[in-house]
Amino acid sequence: MTATQNSTLTAWPKLPLPHGLGKNFVTAHALARSAIFSTQSYCKKAPRPQYSSKTKLGATETSGIEVFQAAGQGLDQGDAEVFYELLRRVFNSGHEMHREAHVCFNRGELIKALGRAAGGKTRKLLDDSLDRLFHAEFEFSVPGIFIGKSRLILKMYRRECKSTTEYDYDVLLDVELGRLFESGQWTLLRRSELQSLRGNPVAQGVYAYYSTHRSPYPMRPATLQVLMGRDMQLSKFVKVLIPALAMVKQATGWTKCELELTGKNAGKVVVEKGERVKAPASAGKTKVPAPVAGEASCGPYGDI
CATH class of the missing domain: 1.10.10 (Arc Repressor Mutant, subunit A)
Structure with missing residues (x-):
């Protein structure tokens, strides 16, 4: 699924956060310094791009970062907020240094955590956002840190309507993204x-x-x-x-x-x-x- 510049097994890094993240978000520089999450407002008048081949996205040239999207729809700032919350839960879960960190949640609980109003339309938008994050595929070139392919969400289980499971979603983020946080290449975002x-x-x-x-x-x-x-x-x-x-x-x-x-x-x-x-x-x-x-x-x- 992914390719890296060396054979070292990847694990989610332990970030030097003596007081934890709390409710704040965390992101890698490669994510925030590129156009992975566009600031375009997509709708019928401005449809999302659909990527079927490797396409270069805008990125900070002075840092040497290059990002390409190879599959999936274009992502926006609403998708970014959902993904930042998933990352926050990975780093707050105590699963640092693990290769797998599942994020399990219910729609209503996640919507509340994001500060979004409850409602069927909001739940539908959350489902759509998670689907976009799951299908998007990227190639990263971050000198000295990571050169290879990655998905944002590697696996995702969504509960069926009649299921009796405890959570609506069980999401597994691609652990290769952990490489993007190495060498201090990350920052806190105040929620x-x-x-x-x-x-x-x-x-x-x-x-x-x-x-x-x-x-x-x-x-x-x-x-x-x-x-x-x-x-x-x-x-x-x-x-x-x-x-x-x-x-x-x-x-x-x-x-x-x-x-x-x-x-x-x-x-x-x-x-x-x-x-x-x-x-x-x-x-x-x-x-x-x-x-x-x-x-x-x-x-x-x-x-x-």
């Missing part, structure tokens, strides 16, 4: 901050990307657009990006998170973290800007 950005997938993608950098370098919007997996005119992306950056700054308390218009970095996105300033109570209530002309408006989270 409260990420969920305060819900409704703006660009803000969610920007937050995850810049969370993997201590001192981000200035970046042109065109470069960031590729990393965010947005296929649209650059001018329209900039209109979406500017309010998304403001939302991230408000949610995180970062010193600067904006597209500079003057000075040596004019025309570039500049993020400076500095000392974290507690975001105001209204950070999670930021009004989501309306989509720009020509961009489909669709929500990935269902009954919310």
Whole structure:
């Protein structure tokens, strides 16, 4: 199923988290610094891409990361949130250093943990998201860490309607993904901050990307657009990006998170973290800007 650069058996690594993850998420740099989880809002007007052959996804060139999707549908930020929760449970389960770590759960319990409203539509969206995560296949090239193929979900058992089993789902994540967390190539994502950005997938993608950098370098919007997996005119992306950056700054308390218009970095996105300033109570209530002309408006989270 997978191919790696050496014959060493892979196991889920034990991350140096003396206080655990709590309710926070964790992700590998290769996942957050590439367009695996697009910030596109998919719907009838903007259908998901279907991959049937090896296709390169946008990734940070300076880090040498290359990611290809070989099968499955395109994934979005709603899928990312579900997958981050599955990863959180793997690392919180006490199964570090194990080759297999099953994640068992009920739909309603997982939906509640994600902060999504209960409802049949939301359960259907969760099922669809898990199916996409199961069928997606990728090839990674992360220098010095992992070169090979991987699925996100290796096996998945879903309970039939009349089954009397305790859980709705028994999910087995591909242990080869554990290689992506080696050599400190991972970062924490604060659940409260990420969920305060819900409704703006660009803000969610920007937050995850810049969370993997201590001192981000200035970046042109065109470069960031590729990393965010947005296929649209650059001018329209900039209109979406500017309010998304403001939302991230408000949610995180970062010193600067904006597209500079003057000075040596004019025309570039500049993020400076500095000392974290507690975001105001209204950070999670930021009004989501309306989509720009020509961009489909669709929500990935269902009954919310």
